[in-house]
Amino acid sequence: MNLIAEALAWLAEPANWSGPGGIPARTGQHLAITALTILLAGLIAWPAGVLIGHTRRGAGIVGALTGAARAIPTLGLLTLFGLGLGIGLTAPLLALIVLAIPSLLAGTYAGIQAIDPAIPAAARAIGMSPAQVILTVEVPLAMPVIIGGLRSATLQVVATATLAAYTADIGLGRYLFAGLKSRDYTEMLGGALVVVALTLVLEVALAICQSVARRIVDPASRTQRTPA
Amino acid sequence: MIEFEQVTKTYPGGSVAVEGFSLVVPSHRTVALVGSSGSGKTTLLRMVNRMVEPTSGRVLIDDQDVQDRDPVELRRSIGYVLQAGGLLPHRTVLDNVATVLRLNHVTRQAARARAAEMLERVGLDPALGSRYPGQLSGGQQQRVGVARALVPDPNILLMDEPFGAVDPIVRRELQDELARLQTELGKTIVFVTHDVDEAFRLGDEVVVLRERAAIAQQGTPSDILAAPADEFVHDFVGAGRAERVLHTQTIGGRLVAVDGTGLPVGVLES
Numbered sequence: 001m002n003l004i005a006e007a008l009a010w011l012a013e014p015a016n017w018s019g020p021g022g023i024p025a026r027t028g029q030h031l032a033i034t035a036l037t038i039l040l041a042g043l044i045a046w047p048a049g050v051l052i053g054h055t056r057r058g059a060g061i062v063g064a065l066t067g068a069a070r071a072i073p074t075l076g077l078l079t080l081f082g083l084g085l086g087i088g089l090t091a092p093l094l095a096l097i098v099l100a101i102p103s104l105l106a107g108t109y110a111g112i113q114a115i116d117p118a119i120p121a122a123a124r125a126i127g128m129s130p131a132q133v134i135l136t137v138e139v140p141l142a143m144p145v146i147i148g149g150l151r152s153a154t155l156q157v158v159a160t161a162t163l164a165a166y167t168a169d170i171g172l173g174r175y176l177f178a179g180l181k182s183r184d185y186t187e188m189l190g191g192a193l194v195v196v197a198l199t200l201v202l203e204v205a206l207a208i209c210q211s212v213a214r215r216i217v218d219p220a221s222r223t224q225r226t227p228a
Numbered sequence: 229m230i231e232f233e234q235v236t237k238t239y240p241g242g243s244v245a246v247e248g249f250s251l252v253v254p255s256h257r258t259v260a261l262v263g264s265s266g267s268g269k270t271t272l273l274r275m276v277n278r279m280v281e282p283t284s285g286r287v288l289i290d291d292q293d294v295q296d297r298d299p300v301e302l303r304r305s306i307g308y309v310l311q312a313g314g315l316l317p318h319r320t321v322l323d324n325v326a327t328v329l330r331l332n333h334v335t336r337q338a339a340r341a342r343a344a345e346m347l348e349r350v351g352l353d354p355a356l357g358s359r360y361p362g363q364l365s366g367g368q369q370q371r372v373g374v375a376r377a378l379v380p381d382p383n384i385l386l387m388d389e390p391f392g393a394v395d396p397i398v399r400r401e402l403q404d405e406l407a408r409l410q411t412e413l414g415k416t417i418v419f420v421t422h423d424v425d426e427a428f429r430l431g432d433e434v435v436v437l438r439e440r441a442a443i444a445q446q447g448t449p450s451d452i453l454a455a456p457a458d459e460f461v462h463d464f465v466g467a468g469r470a471e472r473v474l475h476t477q478t479i480g481g482r483l484v485a486v487d488g489t490g491l492p493v494g495v496l497e498s
Contacts, residue, residue: 125277127303
């Protein structure tokens with residue numbers, strides 16, 4: 001109880017809210033790492049997921065691979081990369097990308113495969129090119145599920161991005177590692193609370209995006225049907 | 229004119245959907261391909277716009293092999309109507325109808341104007357244009373599907389069991405509407421169905437198919453009813469069915485047609 005009160009006091013301390021080591025600067029870094037991770041993981045996972053979903057092939061193998069990838073402990077992977085690549089941002093970034101890919105990939109191919117196959121088939125039959133079928137039919141219709149994948153990947157990454165401070169002086173994880181080293185549990189708990197708050201904010205924002213996307217792809221659910 | 233020349237389709241794994249099929253579909257006529265499921269009728273239809281490629285043989289449109297045409301461009305030049313309309317659920321009815329025009333680079337405004345006109349032509353209130361397909365009844369969706377196929381004014385219309393998903397009363401309405409449109413438009417229509425009555429109602433010529441798209445009989449509906457080629461056709465078209473066997477009775481000085489069950493179905497005019 002006392003610790004929580006101290007952590008809240010730490011959070012209220014103006015000195016902790018300014019300068020390059022302050023909460024806003026570290027939150028900014030933390031968000032930047034998260035965004036960069038999602039972007040790089042997305043560059044791999046989104047096109048791959050679209051391809052698997054569009055061709056409706058390879059989902060079994062990829063499902064097994066992504067399942068296995070989810071079981072990899074990120075801290076272990078980070079240590080492994082860190083040993084090879086040394087101090088810096090590269091090792092945590094790689095470890096986080098490995099963490100993010102399965103959710104992004106699964107959301108994308110599952111979303112596209114869930115579309116009634118008659119819809120893309122009809123789009124093709126009336127003269128849409130394969131690219132038009134993907135971009136104007138399949139991806140928009142899969143968007144709620146793709147955003148669902150983005151949502152779970154973001155949650156995992158934003159929480160795990162604290163590990164970036166393991167090999168680099170960056171992000172909100174610094175408070176955890178620094179606090180751990182100096183046994184400053186107030187700082188640790190304060191930092192952890194900031195991570196929790198950030199995670200909740202992102203979760204709510206992405207949940208809103210998802211429900212907006214859902215309403216766009218299923219507009220019929222918004223209003224009543226007309227009688228036949 | 230559409231010509232099938234000795235067309236065969238074998239799917240990987242060895243199942244033969246179509247074997248040595250030849251047929252000429254004359255311009256401005258409606259040919260109904262009728263057969264039970266597995267007769268390869270949909271495969272035949274899909275070969276016309278290269279949704280399915282024949283294993284051997286050729287499909288020609290106006291003497292040109294469809295293999296020599298770009299598939300995407302070919303499909304945009306042919307109207308295609310499928311069961312349940314095959315509409316895009318995330319686009320408004322108007323934008324669904326305008327889709328092919330937009331693919332052919334017509335401006336959005338012009339495409340929508342022509343789409344609205346076509347909605348009216350197929351018997352829909354243009355106000356429905358701002359709705360989404362999921363908000364329409366099955367019959368309305370089917371009309372939207374027909375409008376979408378007709379709006380680029382294609383010469384050829386391919387219809388794949390288009391009215392199979394609606395109830396019999398609405399189906400009858402849609403059939404009448406299509407027949408009316410066809411007298412105005414004179415398209416070359418290939419109509420696939422498993423419903424003999426529908427084939428007889430809409431086809432200038434009817435092709436009855438057995439397995440592997442073997443032609444059991446080809447002719448006008450009256451030819452086929454009057455002289456079924458064999459037992460298979462006789463049974464398939466229901467030539468022996470009570471409601472197809474009519475005889476007359478004189479009642480009150482007039483000739484009344486009565487079917488095999490004794491039900492009066494109409495009065496003969498001399």
